[in-house]
Amino acid sequence: MIGRESQQFYSYSTKSSIKTKIGYKMCLSSVPSYIYATVKATESSLPHTFNVTVLDVKESYFEVELKRTDISEGWNMFVTVDWNMYTGDFLVVNNKAIWLPDVFTVSTDLNRENAAIDCNKREGQLVEIADKRSFKLVYNYVRNNFQFEKQEFVDFWLGSSYNILTSQVTQSNGEHGYNEGWHPGGWPKNQLGRTGLIIRVASPDLRRDHGMGNLDPFNLHTVIKLCALEID
Incomplete structure (x- = not known):
């Protein structure tokens, strides 16, 4: 019913928000019913904070919009996305x-x-x-x-x-x-x-x-x- 995953990747944006697709690390037999995700700067000393909106959920990936919230600027760094996926009826x-x-x-x-x-x-x-x-x-x-x-x-x-x-x-x-x-x-x-x-x-x-x-x-x-x- 519940799967937890984390992924670190390089992210770059000239604007305060960007859309990106994140692939699962496991093979799924069906599309997850719900995904909750968070994102943070991989380097903990950086001041960047983000909101994450899940836009679409597919069987092999989900699409999110990352929006910087500390200031209205872009970024150029590694980020870490953590997410929980829920499958089944709930x-x-x-x-x-x-x-x-x-x-x-x-x-x-x-x-x-x-x-x-x-x-x-x-x-x-x-x-x-x-x-x-x-x-x-x-x-x-x-x-x-x-x-x-x-x-x-x-x-x-x-x-x-x-x-x-x-x-x-x-x-x-x-x-x-x-x-x-x-x-x-x-x-x-x-x-x-x-x-x-x-x-x-x-x-x-x-x-x-x-x-x-x-x-x-x-x-x-x-x-x-x-x-x-x-x-x-």
Whole structure:
């Protein structure tokens, strides 16, 4: 799903911006779904700074526009371009790529820590929900992409936590998280230890029994895997 590459090359421009094509170092079987790139002067003592805009993505290369941002002048030097490429079906929300590592695997018994470790192994983290828009996007992504087969619903862990004393949701970065969309069965539960958060997603054929819930994060819970990765 994710590939990371870096390339150093000589670059010259008489203007403050230039378009250039960058070839991959690996053979791909399909066109990447998304590429995020950065560029810097290879010689770190130089003052040059750049913005990068990805213009087009092909199976063997991608095209970018490099624009100098420290001053409106050209350059004549070596630059280093670093990029992440993403393949497959995923969702971009608030500069994070969100994906299902396996859309076919039945649910697995995991506590929140083990779910987070699994995402870390994939260079990601557990998903956070910041607002109603994010909730709807993530919910619908799982609903439309996971192969439910005979399962009426699936759950997945969030990275956020719930405070049973203040009734507040907090993301792992300390910012407030989404505090609506609760499961209609009397959630959230104000019981000791229920500080972990899940989202239950109903299958496309079912329009009930879904929403957010709070559980003990140290207890095993039957979940699918959903991960997120910063893309900038």
